[in-house]
Amino acid sequence: MKILSRLPFFGSLSPQALVGINRQFVEIGYAPGAAIYYSGDPASRLFVVADGKVKLLQHAMNGRDVLLDILIPGEFFGSLSLIPTATYADTAQAHTSVCALSITTGEFRTILDQFPGVTLQVLDVMSARLIAANQKVLQLSALTVEQRIAFTLLNLAEKLGVQREGVLLIDTPLSRDELASMTGSTTETASRVMSQFQSDGLVDSGRQWVAILEKSKLEAISLKD
Amino acid sequence: MKILSRLPFFGSLSPQALVGINRQFVEIGYAPGAAIYYSGDPASRLFVVADGKVKLLQHAMNGRDVLLDILIPGEFFGSLSLIPTATYADTAQAHTSVCALSITTGEFRTILDQFPGVTLQVLDVMSARLIAANQKVLQLSALTVEQRIAFTLLNLAEKLGVQREGVLLIDTPLSRDELASMTGSTTETASRVMSQFQSDGLVDSGRQWVAILEKSKLEAISLKD
DNA sequence: CGAATAATTGACTGAGATCAACCCCCGTGG
DNA sequence: CCACGGGGGTTGATCTCAGTCAATTATTCG
Numbered sequence: 001m002k003i004l005s006r007l008p009f010f011g012s013l014s015p016q017a018l019v020g021i022n023r024q025f026v027e028i029g030y031a032p033g034a035a036i037y038y039s040g041d042p043a044s045r046l047f048v049v050a051d052g053k054v055k056l057l058q059h060a061m062n063g064r065d066v067l068l069d070i071l072i073p074g075e076f077f078g079s080l081s082l083i084p085t086a087t088y089a090d091t092a093q094a095h096t097s098v099c100a101l102s103i104t105t106g107e108f109r110t111i112l113d114q115f116p117g118v119t120l121q122v123l124d125v126m127s128a129r130l131i132a133a134n135q136k137v138l139q140l141s142a143l144t145v146e147q148r149i150a151f152t153l154l155n156l157a158e159k160l161g162v163q164r165e166g167v168l169l170i171d172t173p174l175s176r177d178e179l180a181s182m183t184g185s186t187t188e189t190a191s192r193v194m195s196q197f198q199s200d201g202l203v204d205s206g207r208q209w210v211a212i213l214e215k216s217k218l219e220a221i222s223l224k225d
Numbered sequence: 226m227k228i229l230s231r232l233p234f235f236g237s238l239s240p241q242a243l244v245g246i247n248r249q250f251v252e253i254g255y256a257p258g259a260a261i262y263y264s265g266d267p268a269s270r271l272f273v274v275a276d277g278k279v280k281l282l283q284h285a286m287n288g289r290d291v292l293l294d295i296l297i298p299g300e301f302f303g304s305l306s307l308i309p310t311a312t313y314a315d316t317a318q319a320h321t322s323v324c325a326l327s328i329t330t331g332e333f334r335t336i337l338d339q340f341p342g343v344t345l346q347v348l349d350v351m352s353a354r355l356i357a358a359n360q361k362v363l364q365l366s367a368l369t370v371e372q373r374i375a376f377t378l379l380n381l382a383e384k385l386g387v388q389r390e391g392v393l394l395i396d397t398p399l400s401r402d403e404l405a406s407m408t409g410s411t412t413e414t415a416s417r418v419m420s421q422f423q424s425d426g427l428v429d430s431g432r433q434w435v436a437i438l439e440k441s442k443l444e445a446i447s448l449k450d
Numbered sequence: 451c452g453a454a455t456a457a458t459t460g461a462c463t464g465a466g467a468t469c470a471a472c473c474c475c476c477g478t479g480g
Numbered sequence: 481c482c483a484c485g486g487g488g489g490t491t492g493a494t495c496t497c498a499g500t501c502a503a504t505t506a507t508t509c510g
Contacts, residue, residue: 065367
């Protein structure tokens with residue numbers, strides 16, 4: 001399992017250090033839709049996506065839930081905290097078939113103590129995520145659903161896009177429902193907006209997939225006003 | 226300027242290390258309302274609040290802006306990134322009279338390299354902030370304005386609350402407008418909600434101040450449904 | 451005291467949620 | 481091979497929360 005060596009934050013380590021670290025990780029597979037952990041569970045482990053896509057969700061008491069992010073191989077999730085009473089702040093669920101590596105927070109903390117460079121890399125990732133989360137707060141506070149969906153599609157294309165048959169395909173299953181829960185909206189509204197985008201020729205889309213045809217026009221919508 | 230020694234993440238350092246670090250910080254004062262930096266400016270420095278309160282804001286292109294957080298002494302803000310093209314992701318503004326200490330990102334990075342324990346502390350703060358930001362995303366996606374305002378008042382009381390004349394006073398200037406921009410709402414709606422809370426005896430409030438009278442009832446509102 | 455800034459209140463409007471019906475795939479098993 | 485069942489998607493009608501526009505009333509400060 002030398003997937004670890006390809007992780008951005010372990011890249012700087014020596015091969016022998018990696019072997020030692022590798023031994024501490026456990027590999028687990030998850031079927032599509034399977035829960036990896038639930039928000040509120042005692043937080044004891046840190047995970048790394050080795051293969052597949054992982055959804056991070058947050059649940060409101062009224063039943064609605066929010067899709068915070070879709071993680072791709074190389075990204076980490078779970079708990080960094082050593083506090084014994086800590087719980088996971090979000091729910092992690094396999095979006096596709098997933099292979100994940102995991103380690104206890106205690107062991108991971110030991111690695112961070114041994115390799116300060118790794119800690120700095122992790123810190124950089126966390127900074128970027130915080131900025132992205134604040135960006136999302138801004139969008140929810142100030143933009144229309146149409147603009148938020150345009151933004152979200154562009155972000156997804158940035159992260160998950162592949163060029164296929166001449167168009168920019170978002171390479172993960174993506175339902176109207178998921179799009180809605182990424183944008184603080186509802187299935188019906190997401191469907192209406194997508195129908196509009198489709199008839200305007202901005203996107204092409206079907207059951208659980210979306211491709212972007214006119215990136216620049218989507219950008220214009222996301223910025224307008 | 227031994228305010229540094231009271232900072233959570235420098236607490237573990239030896240006195241002589243602190244003296245060296247202290248020399249690298251520069252002290253600046255800001256009048257209420259003065260900008261410390263603007264979102265989009267080249268990001269070159271990290272700041273620490275020494276005295277007063279600092280607002281972190283984000284601006285949308287359509288003129289609305291969002292109040293992300295009010296920082297109190299001991300909290301840091303600005304840039305951690307070494308990337309030379311990086312820009313500040315948010316705007317920092319003095320909310321009251323402020324005394325801030327600052328250091329270049331390069332110098333701060335050197336400190337982190339020298340004292341790995343400090344890096345871990347910074348990482349813990351960033352984790353907590355990311356969780357809080359995701360919490361806010363959830364609230365904006367799933368809760369009503371009334372619920373979001375109740376939540377926000379409780380959070381502010383947690384952070385800034387002081388017991389005064391028998392009530393829990395939020396110890397910072399706080400206008401309807403600011404409350405609105407913390408909750409993704411408008412001045413008028415925030416005013417209506419506050420009027421309702423006031424006539425129900427949950428809060429007491431006047432020009433730029435709010436006190437909480439019935440914490441448990443506010444909690445009930447924030448969780449209802 | 452008067453100007454400026456904050457807050458309130460009312461009337462109107464509209465974006466988007468909700469409720470409901472229906473279609474269209476796509477996989478499964480008879 | 482086809483029927484059928486269920487999940488995803490679409491579309492329409494209606495409703496409502498909160499935004500907008502506008503006028504008025506505090507409150508603070510010079």
